[in-house]
Amino acid sequence: MRRTPHRRAVATGALVAVTAMLAVGVQAGTGSAAAQRPGTTHATADPGALPVKLSPSQRAELIRAAGATTAETAKLLKLGAKEKLVVKDVSKDADGTTHTRYERTYDGLPVLGGDLVVHQSKGGTLKGVTKAVRAQLKVASTTAKIKPATAEAKAVKSAQARGSKQTEAAKAPRKVVWAADGTPVLAYETVVGGLQDDGTPNALHVITDASTGAKIFEYQAIENxxxxxxxxxxxxxxxxxxxxxxxxxxxxxxxxxxxxxxxxxxxxxxxxxxxxxxxxxxxxxxxxxxxxxxxxxxxxxxxxxxxxxxxxxxxxxxxxxxxxxxxxxxxxxxxxxxxxxxxxxxxxxxxxxxxxxxxxxxxxxxxxxxAATADLTYSGESGGLNEATSDIFGTAVEFYANNAADPGDYLIGEKININGDGTPLRYMDKPSKDGASADYWSSNVGDKDVHYSSGVANHFFYLLSEGSGPKDIGGVHYDSPTFDKLPVPGIGRANAEKVWFKALTQYMSANTNYAAARTATLKAAADLFGQDSPTYNTVANTWAAVNVGSRVPGDGGGTVFENTTDVAIPDAGAAVTSPVTVSRSGNAPSALQVTVDIVHTYRGDLVIDLIAPDGTAYRLKNSNANDSADNVKATYTVNASSKAASGTWKLRVKDVYAEDTGYINGWKLTF
Missing domain, CATH: 3.10.170.10 (Elastase; domain 1)
Structure with a gap:
């Protein structure tokens, strides 16, 4: 039942400071023409954002320390009373920032798809959280309505339909909470063993609804x-x-x-x-x-x-x-x-x-x-990203080895003659040359086998490393196209490797799809090279070149500057801001468009302002105790013609009433 709208503002004290998640922004446009010119010189990665080499004992100590405070961390993140955290992995940057990856349990049950990464500064200040599931978990009951044997029988039947040569589960069904689809469901996870139809060992994970017996999801854990x-x-x-x-x-x-x-x-x-x-x-x-x-x-x-x-x-x-x-x-x-x-x-x-x-x-x-980090589910778009990640770093290792008998290249399986005609198994510069892989993202790319949906990320990595068009590298000729027919310059393979590794280990999660991978790599690029940099812009443009997201607009009209990083809004607490850095000459327009996307359970709680670089505030929305609708998704027009366009603009949001919660999902300025 909804409470009365007449409420009293409540201060939340120190909790506000801790839960105000201010992560690096994601900028979709800066008007930088240099980012679109082939041959642009790109900056060296910020040494402070690079991972440090942790000894096993140092890593173990960080994990132990994080494990000792999981209850406090869960409380600060406003997880539900039945939710607990389990430390899975920790990485640390040279500037002292730590990235702690947690798995979740609910009422003692493992939560599949509930992983999250907490990013903290050297001093312990919370910089942001990357979550697979944002909302608190709520399951009506943890008592199953079907028996484990029923779930097992359905899992075995599903494996047999795939050609598995096994009639019994390798592991008895375990009760879990399935949260990968966004809505938590009590389920059974059954692992079916044996052999697949080609002789590969089988480890098919089948997720079955514990109330209805319906199959929710399945994925193969043996990764070819x-x-x-x-x-x-x-x-x-x-x-x-x-x-x-x-x-x-x-x-x-x-x-x-x-x-x-x-x-x-x-x-x-x-x-x-x-x-x-x-x-x-x-x-x-x-x-x-x-x-x-x-x-x-x-x-x-x-x-x-x-x-x-x-x-x-x-x-x-x-x-x-x-x-x-x-x-x-x-x-x-x-x-x-x-x-x-x-x-x-x-x-x-x-x-x-x-x-x-x-x-x-x-x-x-x-x-x-x-598996030890993002644990990308081996199915759909996340499975393609999983497989591409292995191709990407397999290629990186080949270049690193610098072996004259097997020099580095962007061809997969080029020497084993697996096709019988001397052709490689996969091509990173133009994946479709294998006859099955995708060059570009489409709405059905996740329906492909993961070895073929991987083509989108493989193509992205090649373009990000080397740029588009024809070229010879190490005696191999490549000719890489783009979806929008526009060139991209590349940032060099070493930089591309750093971006992908940081994105994988610190910003991706089990359910990451291609759109989320773009966000993760942009966050990584912002950490390493700066948000307002040619390298950052090239990462954005390269995703557009494989049909994921948009290019950085030029200096003409309609330039868009965007931040898509989540920022938690404290309940009845201090105001939070989300920054966007604008690189544009002259003054802002008289019809500056401010597009706001805020997820919140009671939009009337919110006061929203646009803050110009000189500190001038433009009120976009007042609070209204009677406005009980969810979310704020709107575009406001502001006459900012008296203000210089260049500088850092901020979206400021304050929740003035208690009980409801939410976060800034993203916002953008259109000049």
Whole structure:
């Protein structure tokens, strides 16, 4: 029942200061012509925004400290009484900013799709929160109406329809709260094991409504990679022991071990051993050769993440995964399994081409990094982003290794001849050349297999790294188009890698789609290069080049400046502001348009002002205790012709009555 509109304002004291989430803004336009010119020189990343290299003990201490205050954090974030937080991961920037990733529980049940990241300054001030689900969780009852056996039967039936060769669940159904669709639902999660139709292990997660028995969602947790040549030339790999008992154990990289499955499809296999520490002969007929390639790829991937991004191991805890080679018979694939924390490689058609190259190892280990951070659900658009992330960093590792026998390129599976005609499996410069991948976003891209919906992000990464149009890189010819037929200059691969890694680990969540990925990378670019920078603008323009969002407008009329970062509005508390920096000569127009998007459960609570760079306030909306409608979605016109356009404009919002809550979802100025 709605309370009376006659209310008394209540101050919330210190809580206001903590919950006023002021994250870096997302600017869709600055009128910077330089951002659209090929060959623009881009700034070096802000050293303060780069991740620092945490030792396993430092990371463990940060996790312990965060774990000791989860109750206080949940209270400050205004989570519901039945919601609790569990620390999953922590990263830290050079300026002291920490990014703590939490999973949620509700009344003791795991919440799927309820993850969030809390961003705090060195002094502990809350800078912002990235949430998969913004609202408090509310479930009518945690008592299921169907039996676990019913959920299990439906899950097995769903797996059989996919061609799974398993008739029983690998794990008994567990009761969960499914929140990935926005509305929390009591559900069962069942994991079905066995083998998929191509021989890949099966770990199909099926989410079943605990009240009706209807299937809500399903996704495959075994994340497949792609093949590449076994040839990396003569390399040095980390081994342990002494003659005549050397083992393929890399003690310097988390004790990563490489095992021989000897064409089996279960278990760990046998650890590779050797008498003289000289392994393989470069041919597929020698069983050790595939082990050498897998171990070498794993060490290059470990070194890449540690050297470039400061991450020690897949989970950042200094613990190495392990590798298994010679899986199955003529198995033409490779995969990551989070359950065994391992990479597994087949030997290819006729067991002639083991799928153990540098970029495949980078691809598979990156699935582990994704699982340990954003945990992008392996289905729909988030699944495409998951798969693309592995392609992106598999490519990055290949360039990092700088191996003359397998030089870096933007082709996936280019040497294994998996198609039988010498063509790569996937192309990053124009993904559709494989006959199935998407070059650009469309409303149905999430319906594609994740290896093909990944094309949008792969294309974005290539364009962001190298720019559009024809060019030769490392002896390979590329010709990358854009959706809007306009060029983009690229910011360099090293910068593009930094943007994607920061976005993945600090701003993406399980349910991130392409629109949200754009927001995440813009936040990362703002942190690294500044919001009003050519590099930031190029990130925005590159997303537009793959049909996600709009380009940065030019200096002509109708220039838009936007901030889409969420800012929490304290209940009956202090005013909050959301900034937009305008780079434009002359005065503001007499018909300056201010478009406001505020999510709030009682819009009459709110007083909204536009603040000019000189501090002048323009009232956009007064409070009205009788206005009980939800949200403020409106465009206001302001005569600001006496004010200089250039500078920082702010949207100021104050909640003057108690009980209802909300947040600034975004706002923009149109000149």
């Amino acid at each position: 990679g792609v093949g590449n040549s076994k040839y990396s030339g003569k390399v040095t790999i980390g081994t342990s022991g002494s003659a005549p008992n050397f083992t393929m154990t890399d003690a310097t990289r988390g004790n990563h071990k490489t095992y021989n499955l000897n064409h089996g499809s279960s278990g760990t296999g046998s650890l590779f051993t050797d008498a003289d520490d000289t392994w393989g002969d470069g041919t597929a007929q020698n069983a050790q050769t595939a082990g050498v390639d897998a171990a070498y790829g794993a060490q290059e991937t470990w070194d890449y993440y540690k050297t470039v991004h400061g991450r020690s191991g897949i989970r950042g805890d200094g613990v190495g995964a392990y590798s298994r080679v010679h899986y199955g018979n003529s198995y033409v694939n490779a995969f990551w399994d989070d359950g065994c924390f391992c990479m597994t490689y087949g030997d290819g058609s006729g067991n002639a081409n083991p799928l153990t190259s540098i970029d495949v190892a980078g691809h598979e280990m990156t699935h582990g990094v994704t």
